[in-house]
Amino acid sequence: MTDKQAHLTIDGIENTIDLPIYSSTVGPNVIDVTSITKNGFFTFDPGFMSTAACESKITFIDGDEGILLHRGYPIEQLAVSSDYLETCFLLLNGELPTPAQKQEFVTAIKNNAVVDASVANIIKSFKRESHPMAMLCSAVAALAAVYNDEIDITKEEDRKLTAYRLIAQVPTLAAMVYKHRQDETFIAPDANLGYAENYLNMTFGTAGQAAKVSQIIAKAMDRIFILHADHEQNASTSTVRLSGSSGTNPFAAIAAGISTLWGPAHGGANEAVLNMLEEIGSVENIDKYVAKAKDKNDSFRLMGFGHRVYKNFDPRAKVMKQTCDEVLAELGLENDPLLAIAKRLEQIALEDPYFISKKLYPNVDFYSGIILKAVGIPAEMFTVIFATGRAVGWYAHWDEMVSTAYKIGRPRQLYTGSVKRDYPKK
Ligand code: CMC
Numbered sequence: 412m413t414d415k416q417a418h419l420t421i422d423g424i425e426n427t428i429d430l431p432i433y434s435s436t437v438g439p440n441v442i443d444v445t446s447i448t449k450n451g452f453f454t455f456d457p458g459f460m461s462t463a464a465c466e467s468k469i470t471f472i473d474g475d476e477g478i479l480l481h482r483g484y485p486i487e488q489l490a491v492s493s494d495y496l497e498t499c500f501l502l503l504n505g506e507l508p509t510p511a512q513k514q515e516f517v518t519a520i521k522n523n524a525v526v527d528a529s530v531a532n533i534i535k536s537f538k539r540e541s542h543p544m545a546m547l548c549s550a551v552a553a554l555a556a557v558y559n560d561e562i563d564i565t566k567e568e569d570r571k572l573t574a575y576r577l578i579a580q581v582p583t584l585a586a587m588v589y590k591h592r593q594d595e596t597f598i599a600p601d602a603n604l605g606y607a608e609n610y611l612n613m614t615f616g617t618a619g620q621a622a623k624v625s626q627i628i629a630k631a632m633d634r635i636f637i638l639h640a641d642h643e644q645n646a647s648t649s650t651v652r653l654s655g656s657s658g659t660n661p662f663a664a665i666a667a668g669i670s671t672l673w674g675p676a677h678g679g680a681n682e683a684v685l686n687m688l689e690e691i692g693s694v695e696n697i698d699k700y701v702a703k704a705k706d707k708n709d710s711f712r713l714m715g716f717g718h719r720v721y722k723n724f725d726p727r728a729k730v731m732k733q734t735c736d737e738v739l740a741e742l743g744l745e746n747d748p749l750l751a752i753a754k755r756l757e758q759i760a761l762e763d764p765y766f767i768s769k770k771l772y773p774n775v776d777f778y779s780g781i782i783l784k785a786v787g788i789p790a791e792m793f794t795v796i797f798a799t800g801r802a803v804g805w806y807a808h809w810d811e812m813v814s815t816a817y818k819i820g821r822p823r824q825l826y827t828g829s830v831k832r833d834y835p836k837k
Contacts, residue, residue, distance in 0.1 A: 417442045424450060437471055453823040463644075464820070465652060469502060469807050470643040474720035479727065481641060482506070490730040495636040496520060496606050499578055499803040502641055503810065523572075523579035524600035524609070526550075526587065527557040531597060534587050539594060543795045544673040546588045547581075552666035554580065562660040564813050573661050574806050581802045582606070585795045586613030589788075607632035610799070615787065627741040628786055631734045635779055638727040639797050641804030647671040647678070651805040652812050653820040661809050668805045669798050678794040678801075684715040684780035685790040688749050688756075697755055705765045715777025716760055722770050731778035738782050753781050 417430040428450060431443045441463045444454050456462045471480040479486040482501050489498050493507075500508045500516050508516060530553045537546050555562060558576065563569045579600075587597050590613075598613045601621075608629040615622035642648070647668040655664035672678035691700050703711040718725050739745050757773050760766040783793055 415440075419447065421450070421452070433466075438473060453825070455825050459644075459649070464649060465644070465812065467644070467808065467811060468505065469811060470641045470804070472643050472720055474718070474722055477721055477724045477726045479642070486638065486726050487730055490634050490637050490727075493637065494606075495633045495640070495800070496578075498637050498640050502803050502807040503574055519575045520579045520606065521600075521602040523575045524583050524602070526580050526583045527554075530554060530557060530584070531587060534584070534591050537591065539592050541592075542673075543585075543588045543592065543792050544669065544798070546591065547584055547795050547798060548666050548669040548673070550584045550588070551577075551581070551662055551669060553662075555660050555662035558662070562662070564658065564660065570661075570810055570813070574803075574810065577661070577665065577802050577806055581799045582610040583613060585792070585799045586610060588795060589614050589792055592791075605629060605633070607636060611786075625741060627737055631738045631782055632786070634730065634734050635782065635796060636800035638731060638775055638779070639800030639804075641801070641807065644808075645677065646674075647801065648805055648808050651809050655809045655812055656817055656820040658819075661806060664809055665802065665805045668801075672798055672801065673794060678797040680714060680774075681776040681780040681783070681793040681797065682790045684753075684777055685749075685784055685793070687714040688752050688780075691752050691756075693748065694751055694755050697752060697759065701756075701759055701763070713756065713760065713771070715780060716766065716773055717769070717771040718774045721772075721774070724772050725774045727775040728773055728778060731775050731782070732773070735778040735782050735785075738785050742785055744785050747785070749784065750781060753777070 415432045417432055419428040419430060421428070428447055430446065433441050433443060435441070447454065454462070469482065471483075472478065481489060481498065482505055484493075484501070484507075489501075493501070496517050497508060497513060500513065530550050533553050534546055534550055537549075554576065558573065561569050562573055583600050590597050596618045598616045598618070601609055601612055604612055608624050611624045611629065611632055612622045615624070644652075650671040651664045651668035654667040655661065675683055687700075691697060700711065701713070703709045704713045739747075739750060744750055757777070760771060760773060766772075779796075780790070780793060783796060784790070788796065
């Protein structure tokens, strides 16, 4: 708390209301408005554009400056110098691991990667054409049934084990979802492989034939997981916190987060990028679509451009662009027709005054969509990959909440419906 206060005067109320101000370590301070209910008011903030719903020490974003920090470390540095599991440890524990801690963490993840047969059977019971997010969401919720006796949220050891199980098993589930849609046999996790490499092997390997995964592709996949690991109080993370605030188990809360991520305004955007590139169809059509994007009377938007928070640049997109170039070169795909459209669009958007003046830069989803397509992952799986990387962020926020004093989330409303009236007499 600071020694500063905000003073609110309201027409018709004699006394001013004193509201405490709390200091952040970086970024905006917050005004504590809880006491205004005593005066018969609620605050009104649809979309929570101005509301801090919690205190957190995990991630900081400054959208104007293009800054994203996890536990204080810039995302660009983590993406280049760290790896996904080390970033997971950091998000969960607040500090980078010592070499011994890292080893222990990696081993724990490898030891918990096998999914129970009951959950594998749930995935098998879905129609093959089911959306991968529907399958993933159900499978993660089903983990609560498997581990019902070890999800006491008041026990630190249960919470630690749950973090391992979640981070370890989401990639196994993601690969199973893919295999089921392909009508192929599930491939078991391989403890000799790195996290991303293992995911790619479970996806592209076949029974008796390991997938050939180059180091560049494995590194790119690992980087995609790092760049999606957490993003502060976004819609899915806020969902996990709100759901978890009822005291429900973390698998159930995270299944709620997965449902939220599914929407096209959130995790579904990378899939939308690919669909858009396919709709454009060839480089000759680009000008027509760019004109549509600029036309105020046309609802078409260039998917993968612009960001609600980042108004200068998306720091994740910078790293992703570099990885994208490496992957395309590695796979010899520089001349792929769809990727040619993507490259040309990127160039236009970076040079065209409309996009420059509105600060519409390619965002992380633009490049991740291209990389995933180049690696051979179908567009319907893109949001599942996002969820795989984000599982740790959801868990870290849930754990932060339940480790401290918290209340069940219960927003209020501005009621504008009918006043009390009597049911008509018959
Ligand atoms: N293509 C063309 N014009 C655009 C676009 C776009 N992608 N995005 C914004 N604009 C224009 C918009 O028409 C508006 O113009 P005007 O000022 O003349 O009315 C102006 O730019 C501001 O747009 P806005 O909708 O007020 O901006 P916003 O901050 O509310 O929206 C956004 C941000 C990401 C929803 C939007 O840029 C968009 O729809 N982008 C495409 C979808 C996309 O790529 N989403 C993924 C974001 S990254 C996901 C994540 O971090 O989780």
